[in-house]
Amino acid sequence: MDTGVCSSESINGEDVFSCKESDVSSADHLVVMVHGILGSTANWKFAAEQFVRKLPDKVFIHRSEKNMEKLTLDGVDVMGERLTEEVLELIKQKKNLRKISFVAHSVGGLVARYAIGKLYRPCKIDNERDLSVDTGEVLKGTLGGLEPVNFITVATPHLGSRGNKQVPFLFGLTALEKVAAGVIHWIFKRTGRHLFLTDADSDGKPPLLKRMVEDHEGYYFMSALRSFKRRVAYSNVGYDHIVGWRTSSIRRAVELPKWEDSVNEKYPHIVYEELCKACDAEPISVEVDSLDNIEEELVTGLSRVSWEKVDVSFHSSSLLRFAAHSVIQVKNENMHSEERIMSSDFSIQVKMFSLAQIVPAILIKKQQFRAQSRIDNPDDVFITDNVPHLTDFLPDLQSYPNPLKKSPAYAIVKETFVSPQDVVAQKIVLQKGSPRGVHFPRAGPREKVYFKSEEVRACIVTCGGLCPGINTVIREIVCGLNFMYGVDDILGIEGGYKGFYSKNTKKLTPKIVDDIHKRGGTLLQTSRGGSDTNKIVDNIQDRGINQVYIIGGDGTQRGANAIYKEVEKRGLQVAVAGIPKTIDNDIAVIDKSFGFDTAVEEAQRAINAAHVEVESVENGVGIVKLMGRYSGFIALYATLASRDVDCCLIPESPFYLEGPGGLFEFVEQRLKENSHVVIVVAEGAGQEFLAQTMQSIDEKDASGNRLLLDVGQWLTQKFKDHFTKVRKMTINLKYIDPTYMIRAVPSNASDNIYCTLLAQSAVHGAMAGYTGFTVGPVNSRHAYIPISRVTETQNVVKLTDRSWARLLASTNQPSFVEHSVEREKVDKDTIDAINDMRITSI
Ligand SMILES: Nc1ncnc2c1ncn2[C@@H]1O[C@H](COP(=O)(O)OP(=O)(O)O)[C@@H](O)[C@H]1O
Numbered sequence: 001m002d003t004g005v006c007s008s009e010s011i012n013g014e015d016v017f018s019c020k021e022s023d024v025s026s027a028d029h030l031v032v033m034v035h036g037i038l039g040s041t042a043n044w045k046f047a048a049e050q051f052v053r054k055l056p057d058k059v060f061i062h063r064s065e066k067n068m069e070k071l072t073l074d075g076v077d078v079m080g081e082r083l084t085e086e087v088l089e090l091i092k093q094k095k096n097l098r099k100i101s102f103v104a105h106s107v108g109g110l111v112a113r114y115a116i117g118k119l120y121r122p123c124k125i126d127n128e129r130d131l132s133v134d135t136g137e138v139l140k141g142t143l144g145g146l147e148p149v150n151f152i153t154v155a156t157p158h159l160g161s162r163g164n165k166q167v168p169f170l171f172g173l174t175a176l177e178k179v180a181a182g183v184i185h186w187i188f189k190r191t192g193r194h195l196f197l198t199d200a201d202s203d204g205k206p207p208l209l210k211r212m213v214e215d216h217e218g219y220y221f222m223s224a225l226r227s228f229k230r231r232v233a234y235s236n237v238g239y240d241h242i243v244g245w246r247t248s249s250i251r252r253a254v255e256l257p258k259w260e261d262s263v264n265e266k267y268p269h270i271v272y273e274e275l276c277k278a279c280d281a282e283p284i285s286v287e288v289d290s291l292d293n294i295e296e297e298l299v300t301g302l303s304r305v306s307w308e309k310v311d312v313s314f315h316s317s318s319l320l321r322f323a324a325h326s327v328i329q330v331k332n333e334n335m336h337s338e339e340r341i342m343s344s345d346f347s348i349q350v351k352m353f354s355l356a357q358i359v360p361a362i363l364i365k366k367q368q369f370r371a372q373s374r375i376d377n378p379d380d381v382f383i384t385d386n387v388p389h390l391t392d393f394l395p396d397l398q399s400y401p402n403p404l405k406k407s408p409a410y411a412i413v414k415e416t417f418v419s420p421q422d423v424v425a426q427k428i429v430l431q432k433g434s435p436r437g438v439h440f441p442r443a444g445p446r447e448k449v450y451f452k453s454e455e456v457r458a459c460i461v462t463c464g465g466l467c468p469g470i471n472t473v474i475r476e477i478v479c480g481l482n483f484m485y486g487v488d489d490i491l492g493i494e495g496g497y498k499g500f501y502s503k504n505t506k507k508l509t510p511k512i513v514d515d516i517h518k519r520g521g522t523l524l525q526t527s528r529g530g531s532d533t534n535k536i537v538d539n540i541q542d543r544g545i546n547q548v549y550i551i552g553g554d555g556t557q558r559g560a561n562a563i564y565k566e567v568e569k570r571g572l573q574v575a576v577a578g579i580p581k582t583i584d585n586d587i588a589v590i591d592k593s594f595g596f597d598t599a600v601e602e603a604q605r606a607i608n609a610a611h612v613e614v615e616s617v618e619n620g621v622g623i624v625k626l627m628g629r630y631s632g633f634i635a636l637y638a639t640l641a642s643r644d645v646d647c648c649l650i651p652e653s654p655f656y657l658e659g660p661g662g663l664f665e666f667v668e669q670r671l672k673e674n675s676h677v678v679i680v681v682a683e684g685a686g687q688e689f690l691a692q693t694m695q696s697i698d699e700k701d702a703s704g705n706r707l708l709l710d711v712g713q714w715l716t717q718k719f720k721d722h723f724t725k726v727r728k729m730t731i732n733l734k735y736i737d738p739t740y741m742i743r744a745v746p747s748n749a750s751d752n753i754y755c756t757l758l759a760q761s762a763v764h765g766a767m768a769g770y771t772g773f774t775v776g777p778v779n780s781r782h783a784y785i786p787i788s789r790v791t792e793t794q795n796v797v798k799l800t801d802r803s804w805a806r807l808l809a810s811t812n813q814p815s816f817v818e819h820s821v822e823r824e825k826v827d828k829d830t831i832d833a834i835n836d837m838r839i840t841s842i
């Protein structure tokens, strides 16, 4: 689409940034970069580096340094004067400068407009020229003797910030906007007054921004703007809560947005581009209040020169879109570094940096944009969270037709291949008009694969604690690769991550894995610790492995993500697939982890045994400890399933023993009523409580997970002491700890089927070239999920959700928390505590 907006450095065939005939050893084009309010030179550091990298010896970059931080509150005019001095000083020092451009963020754009007005030198009319002859040539002045080239503003409030939703943060509420206008100078001093147009003089001088749309004696604001070869206004279409779209794109209130999904192939974040030609119209009559009048005059004044207007949208699920005002500028290198940011999509936003339009050095790979694609309007967001793909970093990778097409198994399937358009919604309960949230690509075979079957060398590794079903997953990866794709080079890495570099591999064939699903544990053995990413990737490389299947919990998935990133860094054609495993069921995004069903079923046996025991004696108290380090899902589900449980204690719900509403009181009451009581306790429950009364051992396992105190034994002792010594009652206490027995069983029927699906999905995904992904059911449909998504949080039982309420209603146990407000606090405290306890890196 030809929008008239310049997408290279050349205008009308003329080079506007570099200078072809210039002496390469000396830059002759001065680019002045101006930061925004409370900003500093650091704000443009990253962008400046891009300029220099792309155009070494062509541009001389100067990041304005005379108006930093608090000095930005002194007013647009004062800052403009300082910038003028700064630029003149530079011009004096660097004799070879010939051209000048400005790139300014936010208020910096106004400061730059002021400064150019001051720097402008009208063209000296050559007396010998015959002015009666119209040569068609526009006579342009200079800026401090330099030829003006680009004037670029990024999220600059050209129309000020007063009223009319110009500061979106104020929600367009007139009352709020009025209050803001009245008090803004308390915070932003003179600059605030200039922005909110409250600086009109008592002697009738209009607000500064209004004065800046005309030339005045000695101040050639508009002539200076006109003298540039081009003017560009970049604007955020949404999520910029500080500078609204209209004020930054110089639009009238009546103008409606024309944003589309993406209009620029190369820079997909650009949702609208337009070359607005210079228009010398008179201001349209506005009969409303004077503010609208001023705004109208500002638009009209500024529209007397042509503007390239570029609307930008950081549509993403990430919370960081809310920082759009800063993100559009790309403040510093940290923002650009994927390693140091919370969510990977932030870097994508950063790579979308708008200045790329004038500095094509900042190329955005189209594939990266795939990770966040919006298909609706900004208020009705539909986000596809695509998984990384090998072609993201190996763009020339060859693809092949999927051999599955010829597979007898799939011969009669109606739609053999899953369309890349098929997505699975993370959120399925929605309100009308509410954002539609994140969607993941549906798992399944793809039409094209990126590996030739005979060239695949796959490996499988299992890490972390045991879980029913690991062997089934191993079996189905091996069989899936072999039967569906004809792959027969499959290696087992023994003993977890460290097995990559400390052990030999084990060849895996369908025959070897044939009946392993009938056994608990893992054929490949497992371990904690030892995830040395570099050594692992060295080993992957040395062994010529090109598909890595990693079965493990949250820690393992973090390790898998690190491996994928290292693989990408080294540019290896290696697909990394994670298969989430944990009996605790605490992995985010997916419905549940494999083995969980089996564990809940197995837990029933222990609960049943406890019930039989305590029912058969007088005052029988049964305590069953179940696994669940930070989350009580097994305990919760086993309790709900069993009906024999009187009280369930989980890590997320603090409890207490003594006093009214306490556990002792409740147990005594149940003993009176039924003569027996069964308590289920998740191993992570009451840890803070225990730590107060037991010698705390601050030990960690090899993976860095904190070792827990034994809540079962502690509870047993506490009950004995309380009932026999304090209450002088005889109780028959039976403590059952079936934790490792539960983990060690083979998976049940439903888990077996689930494991098959997981394994086959992982195989299809890796063959299709996906990498850095994990598989799992999201609202019952299997999806590919970026690993980073599942490791950024951990699932816990939410006390404010209905499932916990269902349990309380089913057991009629005390909630130990009185009010819902407190419950919410407990939820938050639990999550904080979990975050404190869990390791984030080792
Ligand atoms: N943040 C991390 N980065 C890299 N590897 C990790 C990380 N956390 C854990 N690991 C590794 O993952 C493996 C399993 O982790 P662990 O926490 O024991 O079990 P699980 O994966 O079941 O949660 C171990 O080898 C451990 O070293």
Ligand SMILES: O=P(O)(O)OC[C@H]1O[C@](O)(COP(=O)(O)O)[C@@H](O)[C@@H]1O
Pocket (backbone or CB within 6 Å): 463, 464, 465, 466, 553, 554, 581, 582, 583, 584, 627, 628, 629, 683, 701, 743
């Ligand atoms: O004694 P081990 O083998 O370290 O395992 C104990 C822990 O493993 C778990 O089963 C969970 O393990 P993962 O984190 O490996 O999934 C916890 O419930 C339990 O606290």
Ligand SMILES: [Mg+2]
Pocket (backbone or CB within 6 Å): 464, 553, 554, 555, 582
């Ligand atoms: Mg774990």
